[in-house]
Amino acid sequence: MSVYTEKVLEHFKNPRNQGKLKDYDAVGEKGNPICGDVMYIYIKVKDDKIVDIGWETMGCAAAIATTSMLSEMAKGKTLDEAMKLTKQDVADGLDGLPPVKMHCSNLAADALHEAIQKYREKHKKTKSK
Amino acid sequence: MIYLDNTTTTQVDERVVQTMNKYQTNEYGIAVSDYSPSFSMKSQEVLENTKKIISKKVKCKPEELIFTSGQSESNNQVLKGVEKGHIITTKIEHSSILETCKNLEKERSITYLNVDKEGFVDLSQLKKSLQEDTILVSIQHANQEVGTIQDIEKIGKICREHKVLFHVDASQSFLKQSIDVKKMNIDLLTITAHLIHGPKGVGVLYVRKGVQLKLLIQGSRVLNIPGIAGYGKAIQVWDNKDNEKMKKQKERLIQEIEKIPNTVIFGSRSNSLSNILSVGFKFIEGEAIVLYLDTEGIVLSTGSACAGKGLKPSHVLEAMGYGEEESHGSIRLGLSKYTTDKEIDITVKKLKEVVEKLRKMSPIKE
Numbered sequence: 001m002s003v004y005t006e007k008v009l010e011h012f013k014n015p016r017n018q019g020k021l022k023d024y025d026a027v028g029e030k031g032n033p034i035c036g037d038v039m040y041i042y043i044k045v046k047d048d049k050i051v052d053i054g055w056e057t058m059g060c061a062a063a064i065a066t067t068s069m070l071s072e073m074a075k076g077k078t079l080d081e082a083m084k085l086t087k088q089d090v091a092d093g094l095d096g097l098p099p100v101k102m103h104c105s106n107l108a109a110d111a112l113h114e115a116i117q118k119y120r121e122k123h124k125k126t127k128s129k
Numbered sequence: 130m131i132y133l134d135n136t137t138t139t140q141v142d143e144r145v146v147q148t149m150n151k152y153q154t155n156e157y158g159i160a161v162s163d164y165s166p167s168f169s170m171k172s173q174e175v176l177e178n179t180k181k182i183i184s185k186k187v188k189c190k191p192e193e194l195i196f197t198s199g200q201s202e203s204n205n206q207v208l209k210g211v212e213k214g215h216i217i218t219t220k221i222e223h224s225s226i227l228e229t230c231k232n233l234e235k236e237r238s239i240t241y242l243n244v245d246k247e248g249f250v251d252l253s254q255l256k257k258s259l260q261e262d263t264i265l266v267s268i269q270h271a272n273q274e275v276g277t278i279q280d281i282e283k284i285g286k287i288c289r290e291h292k293v294l295f296h297v298d299a300s301q302s303f304l305k306q307s308i309d310v311k312k313m314n315i316d317l318l319t320i321t322a323h324l325i326h327g328p329k330g331v332g333v334l335y336v337r338k339g340v341q342l343k344l345l346i347q348g349s350r351v352l353n354i355p356g357i358a359g360y361g362k363a364i365q366v367w368d369n370k371d372n373e374k375m376k377k378q379k380e381r382l383i384q385e386i387e388k389i390p391n392t393v394i395f396g397s398r399s400n401s402l403s404n405i406l407s408v409g410f411k412f413i414e415g416e417a418i419v420l421y422l423d424t425e426g427i428v429l430s431t432g433s434a435c436a437g438k439g440l441k442p443s444h445v446l447e448a449m450g451y452g453e454e455e456s457h458g459s460i461r462l463g464l465s466k467y468t469t470d471k472e473i474d475i476t477v478k479k480l481k482e483v484v485e486k487l488r489k490m491s492p493i494k495e
Contacts, residue, residue: 018490036457040492056492060416060435100440
């Protein structure tokens with residue numbers, strides 16, 4: 001029996017939205033290669049909505065599955081809605097994660113939030129010009 | 130299924146199972162004294178027979194062998210059974226040595242020797258670490274993760290010169306490397322059955338005649354007679370030709386895996402067990418490799434922190450000087466006599482696919 005839920009394994013084997021977006025508006029980067037997990041989340045925004053999302057992850061099955069899950073949850077959402085996505089939402093979406101792997105879902109949500117913040121900052125600057 | 134986790138445990142040989150069955154359902158007696166009924170005395174014959182078989186392999190006397198429940202018990206028995214005094218061991222031992230030593234630190238001083246990049250014990254550090262009150266040196270024959278074989282004869286000589294007891298954990302090397310307790314000056318030796326296609330939960334401790342050891346378990350003990358019978362059988366049916374076969378398979382694995390860029394082969398290339406191979410792939414993580422291969426029906430293990438107890442990376446790779454960057458993407462392949470050339474080919478093919486797939490997903494490319 002695996003410590004992972006069916007859903008984690010399913011996302012791990014068939015990750016959604018995987019890959020770097022060719023034409024993205026902002027990228028959120030979390031983690032570092034020394035400690036292991038690294039996640040990059042790329043977003044494409046139109047009318048304040050995430051119209052496309054892509055990601056790259058170095059990490060274990062939980063790290064890959066959480067980024068995949070998060071990308072599904074965030075796609076189509078407004079930036080405000082996406083900012084409200086938490087690590088718990090991602091874990092719940094996967095029917096749970098082993099407690100020691102919760103930090104993976106944390107990283108994914110953090111990377112998304114960073115991408116949104118970067119987008120907003122960039123946007124503010126162009127607006128104020 | 131392709132099983133390549135043979136350093137963790139092995140498939141029991143069918144002939145061993147048959148032998149064990151005989152002592153489960155037909156000759157199930159236990160002798161409680163030398164005057165037990167002949168039916169029960171059959172168990173005595175089993176003990177004597179297996180002891181004889183083992184003693185021939187390690188060049189000791191049958192009466193110098195004690196049956197245990199395996200590697201962990203044999204190792205615990207040594208560390209907790211020797212007289213008070215300083216103990217020297219290494220940083221790359223099995224958990225049954227390291228965790229027991231950690232507990233013993235409350236009552237005695239313990240030195241953990243360093244190893245070099247290939248996993249060899251620092252012999253000059255060993256000599257320097259010997260103190261007046263050193264009672265025991267405990268060093269494994271071959272490593273469970275990278276297969277590096279220590280120069281036991283040299284270490285034995287140092288111990289004998291300093292009149293210090295020498296314990297060797299030969300759980301991984303038994304039958305794959307020759308062992309001569311006399312020539313190697315070994316006073317205590319741990320071996321186990323489940324790594325040589327024998328049953329789980331059976332092992333032996335060799336205690337050289339004259340060595341004082343306080344036994345942890347006292348009183349008459351109901352020994353695992355079927356397991357001990359199976360242990361003897363497993364040794365009898367071992368064929369040294371399989372060691373040659375595994376050696377060739379390991380060479381083929383190395384040859385193919387080295388073609389994958391940014392790959393590290395851990396351990397010694399010249400002095401390593403023929404059935405153990407540890408490799409690291411940069412920019413990806415080992416638990417993910419293992420899980421992907423699992424879905425392809427290939428079973429092996431990893432030294433990655435993500436799969437470790439308490440998310441700790443392999444203590445062996447750490448001691449060899451590898452950082453998490455290298456141990457993170459490490460996997461361990463353990464071959465056995467049942468591993469076929471075709472299985473090696475499939476594993477190589479799938480491994481290449483998985484590494485490529487995970488690297489494509491990874492944001493770190495160099």
